[in-house]
Amino acid sequence: MASPLSVGFCEKVFHADETPEGEQPVLQILNVKKINAPGASGADRYRIILSDGQYFIQSMLATQLNDKVENKELDKHVVVKLTHFVLNAVQGRKLIIILDLNVQPWNGEKIGDPKNVEQHSTAPPAAAAAAAPAPAAPASRTTGAAPARTGSNNRSAGPGKDGMGPLYPIEGLSPYQNKWTIKARVTQKSDIKHWSNQRGEGKLFSVTFMDETGEIRATGFNDAVDRFYELLQEGKVYFVSRARVNIAKKQFSNVNNEYEIMFENSTEIDPCDDDSVPQVKYNFKGIGELGDCQKDELCDVIGVVKEVHELGSVTSKATNKPFAKRDIQLVDQSGQSVRLTLWGKQAETFNHEDQPVIAFKGVKVGDFGGRSLSMFSSATMSVNPDIAEAHALRGWYDAEGQNKQFQAYTNSMATRSDNAAPRPSELKTIGQAKDEQLGMGEKTDYFTTQATIAFIKNETFSYPACANPEGCNKKVLDNGDGWLCEKCDRKWDSPIHRYILSLNVLDHTSSFWITAFNEVAEQIMGVSANELMRLKEEGNDPEFSKYFQSAAAKTWTFQMMAKQDSYNDQVRVRYQCRRAGPPDYPNDSAYLAQMISQMAF
């Protein structure tokens, strides 16, 4: 039976200087081993020995494929087809970096008796020489757009000859390796920053490079700013070589790499017109899901720019320096809107008044006003990007979104510390609120519940409050000579009564006592506490009772707050109603239908 493997592949690549173009060899895995040195991104790395049946050669698995090892898809004697790989020369040894592969059907037996290609193949066979690209024009570097380079524009003479070295995946870069070239897309470019401190002064900028395997931040100081700032454009692809690779200070960047690049005097950067390098990948968080994010978390968000606010300025408390600032309002299909703040030059130059879709990468989640977003130095902004999510948003907004009312984040939508907690908009039954012990933790819990008023306490429903028209609302005491407000230090002939209303509400699962303060209680009772108190004091029982009777048995959607409270050494939960509204049956039904459709039967 003929071997299913690509016999001769190991020998050929062992003698090749370039990654062979267009080859998809079929090889057998002899061994998979986790190695000690983690990948550039900090993930585990796996070494895989690949055999063509005649020879075997070492390879490294790109970390994005690690799950295929972890779920045993890749294991001893599995046959694979490499659909994307690059060849690296490391200290004279050849190493295949597997960027993508397919598992081929195979019966699990070892094929042939392969030998180590490093020990058994010493002379380049004719086939291998033919497989290497022609020296003068290695396809992967010929760009046409590349400016003439002093020296030579090819690397075919072998690693190190002109100092550029072989094409490396970003993931393969490390400080221990200085002969390399990466082909990568600039996904983000900073402004030029000038600094001045005890150690000196200067200017710098940074970019983020990305290829199939990962991303890395690169910084240029002083001369490098002059040489490369204009050349490097966001979204374009470049060859970069002869730069330094340092350990990254992770605390200053959200770029997922243990290392970072510093441009040096010898650094060469050439544009590349090969567009096969991937575009920015997003991992969008819906605007309605921002409650799930931690404060200060970086996330990707896409939305329609509903409003653009005026350019403003703030003075930093830390540095005392002024910063230009502009807020915009983003909306999406969640019906929720969120504020995003742009800073500096981005705030000044933002001129997208036509409600575009904008995709943001790496924006910081804040908790001001419930949830807000802030542009971060390494964040990127892409206006009307050509991606599916943007087209979907555009279609939705033009068809219906533009006429909708959006719910802004508010402070009452609490900061969430875990995903198990209900989101502000989430409907809970009273039974669920109790079962889940909402309000029993250290933090206040927020939820929405739909319930019917069973009973309203009518003995004590209000307190006498300060009558200050400025709005004080403090409790006042009658000292026989008028009502004294200690806060305002004023005396009033009569107080204004404000509600502290205790209601017993119930649904099909349970019931509980809730408290409603003035505004909400007024809405529920349909009368002010002051008026109700007047009726009571006049002894107008029929009128007084009528209000309580008509308020009872009504169903509301209550926005609730559950908080721990100690009373007489007993810890209990206090439920406060912050808002009440008539039930929105169509909306609630749609929500329930969605929940049902998400259930697995």
Next chain:
DNA sequence: CCCCCCCC
């Protein structure tokens, strides 16, 4: 060699 990411 920067490394602040701000305000309400």
